[in-house]
Amino acid sequence: MVGLIGKKIGMTQVFDESGNIIPVTVVAVPQNVVIGERNTEKNGYDAVILGAFEQKESRVIKPVKGQFKDGLTPQKVMIEIRDFEKEYEIGKALTVDVFQGIDFIDVRGVTKGKGYQGVMKRHGFSGGRKTHGSKFHRAQGSTGSSSFPSRVFKGLKMAGRMGGAAMKVQNLRLVKIDTEKNTLLIKGAIPGPKNATVVILKAKKKGHITVKKSSEENN
Numbered sequence: 001m002v003g004l005i006g007k008k009i010g011m012t013q014v015f016d017e018s019g020n021i022i023p024v025t026v027v028a029v030p031q032n033v034v035i036g037e038r039n040t041e042k043n044g045y046d047a048v049i050l051g052a053f054e055q056k057e058s059r060v061i062k063p064v065k066g067q068f069k070d071g072l073t074p075q076k077v078m079i080e081i082r083d084f085e086k087e088y089e090i091g092k093a094l095t096v097d098v099f100q101g102i103d104f105i106d107v108r109g110v111t112k113g114k115g116y117q118g119v120m121k122r123h124g125f126s127g128g129r130k131t132h133g134s135k136f137h138r139a140q141g142s143t144g145s146s147s148f149p150s151r152v153f154k155g156l157k158m159a160g161r162m163g164g165a166a167m168k169v170q171n172l173r174l175v176k177i178d179t180e181k182n183t184l185l186i187k188g189a190i191p192g193p194k195n196a197t198v199v200i201l202k203a204k205k206k207g208h209i210t211v212k213k214s215s216e217e218n219n
Contacts, residue, residue, distance in 0.1 A: 002098050003081040003201040004032045005052035006184065008109070010194050014175060014185060024175050024185040027107075027198060031093035031182075033075060035067060048084040050094070051075030053197075077197055085202075096177050096184055104203035106170045109191035113164035123157040167191040171206045 009026040016022055030052050038047040049067075053076040057065065060074040068074050072091060086098045099105070119125040119140045128136030140159060144152045169190055176185040184200065192198060 001081055001083050001202055002085050002102065003050075003079070003199060004029050004094060004096070004098065005050060005077050005079060006030075006198050006200050008190060008192050008194060008196045008198055009183070011189065022175055022187055023189075024187055025190050027184045027186060027190070027200060029096050029182050029184060029200070031095065033072065033093050034088045034090050035072060035075065035078060036069075036090060037088075038080065045082060046084075047080045047082040048088055049078060049080055051078045053077055079199055081201070096179060096182050099174060099177055099184065099200075099202075102202050103174060104171050104206040105174050105186065106168060106201045106203050107172060107186065107190040107198055108166070108168045108201065109196055109198040111163045111165055111167050111191045112193050114162040116160065117162040118159045119157060122159060122162045125157075171203050 006027040006029040009028050011023060011025050013021050013023050032050045032052050034048060035051045036049040038045055038049070040046055051068075051074075054073050055076045057074055060068075065074060067078075070091060086094070088094065114121075118138055120127050120138050125140075127138050128134055130137065143156060143158065144150060169188075172190070173187040174184060175187050178185070186200075190198060
């Protein structure tokens with residue numbers, strides 16, 4: 001597995017070799033410092049601990065500060081990535097170069113928080129009549145029965161808190177790796193608002209892009 005911590009900058013568009021427009025999300029990847037590692041003998045699994053976004057030592061509590069040994073600068077965000085495939089060294093930083101040769105990725109993040117919403121926005125209900133005299137426009141309607149069992153069943157679609165939930169988008173194509181600006185151009189949208197922290201991982205379900213051979217090559 002390969003992964004890094006990044007920050008969502010926003011969306012734009014680029015052109016491919018044929019002139020087609022590709023909508024992409026720009027993700028800035030700061031230096032991901034290798035803070036530590038886990039091994040099978042001691043922890044029961046192999047993993048690498050990455051940290052990003054430096055912060056002042058005065059803002060870090062002692063239990064957390066103990067993870068940054070050997071003079072490492074405290075980091076705001078820390079993640080574990082199991083079975084890390086690339087070479088690493090504790091105390092050194094990883095850049096977007098680790099994604100060289102990878103065509104598809106998964107992105108983890110937290111969706112935009114939309115507060116308390118009704119059933120039409122939250123679940124796509126069509127609502128009632130818009131005509132004059134109707135008293136049922138955007139209401140939810142009945143939620144239970146009058147006969148046994150007289151209760152509301154679990155999982156019923158109702159009004160409530162929308163957004164602000166962890167989400168993972170899979171199999172997004174990695175359009176470009178900009179090593180100079182340490183940015184990734186990812187086709188499509190990813191969860192979260194602008195400047196949100198995201199985790200970019202090598203896709204689990206998809207490999208490389210297969211290039212179709214022309215009829216002349218097949219012959």
